[in-house]
Amino acid sequence: MGTGTPVLTPGDGGRGPTAPSGTRAPVVQTLPAEKVFAALDTSPRGLASADAAARRDRFGPNELPPAGHRGLWRDLVGQFTDLFAVVLLVASAITFLAYGLQEPRDVGTLQLAVAILGVVVLNAAIGFAQEYSAERTAESLQAMVPHTCRVLRDGERRELPARELVPGDVVVLEAGDAVSADCRLVEAHEASVNNAALTGESDAVGRTADPVAAGPVLQARNCVFMGTDVVAGSAKAVVFATGAATEFGGIFRLAAAAPRQKTPLQRQVASMARRVACTALAIGAALFAVRVPTGQPFVETFVFALGVMVALVPEGLPATLSVSLAIGVRRMARQHALVKQLLAVEALGSTTVVCTDKTGTLTQAEMTVVQVWAGGVPHAVSGVGYAPVGDVADPQPVRDLLRAAGLCCNARLVPPSDRQGWRVLGDTTEGALLVAAAKAGLSLAAEEAAAPRVAEFPFDSTRKLMSTVHATTGSRGYSAYVKGAPQELLARCTAIDWRGERQPLADELRTAVTTANDQLASQGLRVLAAASRPLADSHPAQDEAESDLTFLGLVGMLDPPRPEVSDAVDACRHAGIRIVMVTGDHPLTAEAVARRVGIVRGPAPIVVTGTRLDDLDETRLDGLLAESGELLLCRVSPEHKMRVVTALQRRGEVVAVTGDGANDAPALKHADIGVAMGASGTDVAREAAVMVLLDDSFASITTAVRLGRSVYQNIRKFLIYLFSHNIAELMPILAATFAGFPLVPITAVQILAIDLGSDVLPALALGAEPPEPDVMDRPPRSRRERLFSAAAMGRILFLGGIQSLGVCAVFFWHIHASGIPYSDFTEDNTVYREAITMVQAGIVVSQFFNALAVRTDRQSVFRIGVLSNPWLLAAGCFGLALMAAISYLPPLQAVFHTAPLNAADWAVLAGFGALLLAAEESRKGWLRHRPGSRKEGAP
Known part of the structure; x- marks a missing residue:
């Protein structure tokens, strides 16, 4: 193809190609389908590889531009505009003024x-690093699910990354595909698309390959656009706009610039943190009111109360939460589960029912x-997988059957390459039919050349x-070949090919077909x-x-089931998760x-077909689902x-x-957790799922649930860790105040x-804690459960009370x-100075042991x-080393008014810390062994 032929130029929004001279083509x-190829400088065979490479260099990759980023310095400044940061900055300014x-x-x-300013800077640095890491992680995870499309290149049908599409490419579209560029249809077989992403209208709209009148390209019924979905039929189309030049490109830039929304869990934690901040303010005001009448200097008392208030605010809580969620997302990705929304990480932990399909999820999706069965005689087929290696026993009587089934397919067998063996491009069931025909x-290929397809009903x-x-x-002129569910097809047949002869489909022959179908299905065959x-x-x-129709036979x-699924199903049973199979199969x-x-x-499992579901009203359906038996839903739409x-x-x-599939998208969107297949699933399903x-593999769902439960537990662990030692910071001050001691047991700077x-x-480090060994032996968490449940508050008071008693005891x-x-x-x-x-x-020291104690809810920390968790030990050792420096280094002694401690002092403190760990281990042991502990949620 010559490069001087008119070719569409990005930026014209799909309104038509622009000739080199600048005149409009x-x-x-408005062009007939056969003239579209010439207008877009391509052919029905598609582009040559060299031409496609040249166009890719000219037009760039077919991808949407990233949202305009504010820049690193703006992100950093944004960390100082957070509510907690503003409060701390104001407090620091007031303290400078008081000085x-x-x-x-x-x-x-x-x-x-x-010191207050230092807290602000530290939290800003952590928040900035976390957001930057999260953005990089999101980009890398998105690349793990490449969007592909089927393209004709050099006359061959290939599967390519969508980003490699260029104007002039001829693409093949089928139901379930996401459209990857703006295209003009040149063939359409009962095709319809969902344009909701562009127009907001969710109803499927029919498409045609015929020319239409000039007008807005978005209204052209012979065009399909990036971001839309093919919901029915099949088609061929020629790309005329890619990337930012598409209709979707402009909309995407607006959407990408919208601010990121926080998940409900993040909002819950932020709301809780604000309440804690208000409580800290009230405590600071109360301390100020109590100490002023004792004769303490006004300014010093105000500064002290302000410092205590600031110290009790959980400044780093939102950042720590986000880090924990991000760690969970990365862990799931390493286990082959890509989570697109942080909210899904939380919801996974409370999953109570999994509605799973069969093919590809429970099985290997390699149909063989x-x-x-034809004419009353079964014919065994040897060989496994998609390699056309094997034989059909006595193949002559079944060739008409396999010829009809093979011609009524849109899939294609792909020969092995250096990296992959034989595989199917398209539906795996159709791939199995193609392999059987070859055997x-x-x-x-010869049959298709002798009997070319002229129409299709998808x-x-x-x-x-x-x-x-x-x-x-x-x-005959023309022939129709039909394949599908045996019951549906049999109802449309009036004759049967019985041992080489066409005979009327009498009742006894119908019975023979139905019996053969049931026998095959009872063997687990599709x-x-x-x-x-x-x-x-x-x-x-x-x-x-x-x-x-004339019935030809059964296939x-x-x-085969995936070998890892049985263990995953068993794990779900132990975790209290019900599994319901939902399939279109017999x-x-x-x-x-x-x-x-x-x-x-x-x-005797409960087996319900789609026909029976149609007969059930809501009350009877609720009653059916409430039954405790094993449930299989078959032949469902x-x-x-x-x-x-x-x-x-x-039912809650x-x-x-x-x-x-594309037809699964409504259920995937409506579910609490929509789970799509990344390897065999359609683009529409992947887009609808979270x-x-x-x-x-179903086993990856179980792994994701396990990690989701772990994430929620980790969030609660570091909340218990933070607030339990906040009690230990506050109680000595209150004790000294009410005991009449004139000074504070711990200063605000400390x-x-x-x-x-x-x-x-x-x-x-607690946010990165691996899942506990028994996390899948507990029942699902209630969706109404709050982070600060009664059990969590009890644990905070238990651990905080022990720490408070210890530090008050050593002080007095x-x-x-x-x-x-006291007065001296x-x-x-x-x-x-030694006492404080x-x-x-x-x-x-008690924090070090407390961090070990809260690592598990029920299991002994010595068992895991x-x-x-080396990161937790390193973080604890860093805190101890800093404390030692504050105690022994003269410059830090001057700042914190501290004094060196001797070995006996450290031994006493370590004893109190060990007592804390022993008390918590005893509490966990009691929880593990008390009656009914399996049925209750973890504290």
Whole structure:
């Protein structure tokens, strides 16, 4: 192709190609299909590879531009505009002002102001690093699910990344595909698209390959656009706009610039943190009101109360939450579960029901025909997988059957490459039919050349059939070939090919076909039937093409269960998660597979077909779902699947739904967790879901649930860790105030040092805690459960109370042991400085043991291994090292008014810390062994 021919230029919005001279070429939508190729400088064979590469260099990749980023410095500045950051900045400014008003000036006030500012800077740095990391993670995870499309290049059908599309490419579209660029249709077979992404209208709109009048390209019925979905039929189209030049490109830029929304969990934590901040303010005001009447200087008392208030605010909580969620997302991605929304991480932990399909999720999605039935005689088929290696026993009687089934397919077998073996491009069931035809000695390429397809009626879930019309030689003119569900097809047949002869389909022959179908299905085989009829017209009505058919036979194929699924199903049972199989297959086939993987273990599962669902009203459906037996839903449509999901949610269940087809999209969107197949699923299903299984395996769902439960537990762990030691910081101050001691047991600067040195890092390490061994042995968490449940609050008070008793004991023990009256103590008194050093060190040491204690809810920390979270140990050791430096280094002693501790002091503090861990281990042991502990949620 010459480069001087008019080619569409990005930026014209699909209005038509622009010639090099700048004159407008004919508008592409007004041209007949056969002239579109010349207008866009391509051909029905597609582009040559060299030409496609040149156009890619000219037009760039077919991808939408990223949203305009504010820049790193703007992100950094944004960290200082957060509510907590503003509060702390104001507090720091007030403290600086108080320092300026003091006479004489107290260097401690200046140190406090600097410490508060240090908290702001540290939290801003952590928040900035987390957001930057999250953006990079999102980009890398998105690349794990490449969007592909089927393209004609050099006359061959290929599967390419969507970003490699260029204007002039000829693409092949089928139901379930997402349209990857703006295209002009040149063939359309009952095609319809969902333009909701562009127009907001969710109803499917029919498409045609015929020319239409000039006008807005978005209204052209012979065009399809990036971001829309093919919901029915099939088509071929020529790309005329890619990337930013598409209609969707402009909309995307507006949407990408919209601010990121917080998840409900993040909002819950932020709301809780604000309430805690208000509580801290009230406590600071109360301390100020109590200490002023005792004769303490006004400014010093105000500064102290302000420092205590600031120290009790959980400044780093939102950042720590986001880090924990991001860690969960990355962990799931490593286990082949790509989570597209942080909210899904939380919801996974409370999943109570999984509605799973069969093919590809429970099975390997490598259909293999193992038996063909025709004329009352079964014919075994050897060989496994998609390699056309094997034989059909006595193939001659079944060649007409396999020829009809093979011609009525849109899939294509792809020969092995250096990286992959034989594979199917398209539907796996159709791939199995193509392989069986090859094993019977048929060359479908030659058959297609002898009987070219002239019309198609695509498969849909309502009629459960697909039909194609072919031009044939001889007096018949044309023939229709139909394949689909045996019951549906048999009802449309009036004759049967019985041992080489066409006979009327009498009742006894119908019974023979039904019996053969049931026998194949009872073996766990998926069964398809094929039929044909002669036609006089090349474009008959669908009802004509699919009536008065001659039944040719049955094809039984096996999709082996995935070996890892049985263990995953067993894990779900232990976790209290109900598994409901929802499939379009025959009940016998569904039950056979369900028994193989362990979904069905009892003798009489509840098997419900789509026909029976139609007869049930809401009350009876609710009653059916409330039954405790093993449930299989078979021969169901997308509408049935959606109805079942809604009914389960109405009962208060948290429902995860798996799906791979375009018709699964409504149920995937409506479910609490929509799970799409990444390898075999359609683009529409992946777009509707919030989680994508990169390996299509049910076992990955179980792993994701396990990690989702772990994420929620980790969030609660670091909340318990943070607030329990906040109690230990506050109680000595209250005790000293009400005991009449004139000085404080711990200064505001010391409290801030704890927040800076030994709060944030252990909390982040707890957010990375691996799942507990028994996390899947507990029942699902209630969707109404709050982070601060009664059990969590009880644990905070339990741990905080022990820490408070320890630090209060060491403080007053050290004060009383000196024999000095309270009134004689001053800030420079050595005993007082040693006592407040022991209080600070006691909190830091107890934090180290507290971090170990909260690592598990019920299991002993010694069972999971004290060394199994090295980041937590490193964070704790850093806090202890900082405390030692504050105690022993003279410059830090001057800042914090501390004194060196001796070995006996450290031994006493370590003993209190060990006592805390022992008390918590005893509490966990009691929880594990008390009656009914399995039925209750973890604290």
